[in-house]
Amino acid sequence: MSDLIVPPHTRTIVELGMGNGTVLEALAAKDPETVYIGIELDNDQYQQARSRIKLQNTFVIKGSFEEIVPKFPDSSIDGFIAVLPDPSYIDEKKEPSWAPFYRTVYAKLKRPGAFRLVTEITDELLQPVGNDAFDRWSIWLASAFRSIGFIVAGMKEGSPEEYSSRCLDQFRGDPERIRLITLDLAKA
Numbered sequence: 001m002s003d004l005i006v007p008p009h010t011r012t013i014v015e016l017g018m019g020n021g022t023v024l025e026a027l028a029a030k031d032p033e034t035v036y037i038g039i040e041l042d043n044d045q046y047q048q049a050r051s052r053i054k055l056q057n058t059f060v061i062k063g064s065f066e067e068i069v070p071k072f073p074d075s076s077i078d079g080f081i082a083v084l085p086d087p088s089y090i091d092e093k094k095e096p097s098w099a100p101f102y103r104t105v106y107a108k109l110k111r112p113g114a115f116r117l118v119t120e121i122t123d124e125l126l127q128p129v130g131n132d133a134f135d136r137w138s139i140w141l142a143s144a145f146r147s148i149g150f151i152v153a154g155m156k157e158g159s160p161e162e163y164s165s166r167c168l169d170q171f172r173g174d175p176e177r178i179r180l181i182t183l184d185l186a187k188a
Helices: 022-030 043-052 065-071 092-108 131-148 166-172
Strands: 011-016 034-040 058-062 077-083 109-122 151-157 178-187
Touching: 011 022, 011 065, 022 034, 022 043, 022 058, 022 077, 034 043, 034 065, 043 058, 065 092, 077 092, 092 109, 092 131, 109 131, 131 151, 131 178, 166 178
Parallel strands: 011 034, 011 077, 034 058, 077 109
Antiparallel strands: 109 178, 151 178
């Protein structure tokens, strides 16, 4: 991390698991005074992002965000974004294994800092997800992040319209079986 030469900027936003960098690039293009850093473990996805993104305010790092994020100084990041994280980083049954990572994210955020999480719920048998199941899951999700220390600043069904990726677009096409939620979390 220390070998990056970062231009003068007002804010720093980190995307966890950026995939091919589509969301990162779109956000960075609209906000040239903010530095955007994307982290991706998958080499093919990383290479796609690296070869396509040519913005001066955007950096991509190949590696595990579990290993990279702890290297940032505490209270140094203005915001984190996670779009459709692997279920092992958000699954209710696996909360004890992923909660420590999100505590690290919380520690790295400035005050005030923001964390936007876009994730999905599906039925194990790929049946439609009813409102009761979606509501229970949404309440659990908000509660899990409150227990880490986050404040829930906003929560809405769906994903931000300005976010586009192959998976997001595919999931939006099946809103009964794949229900998306955007959770805006803050460190006050």
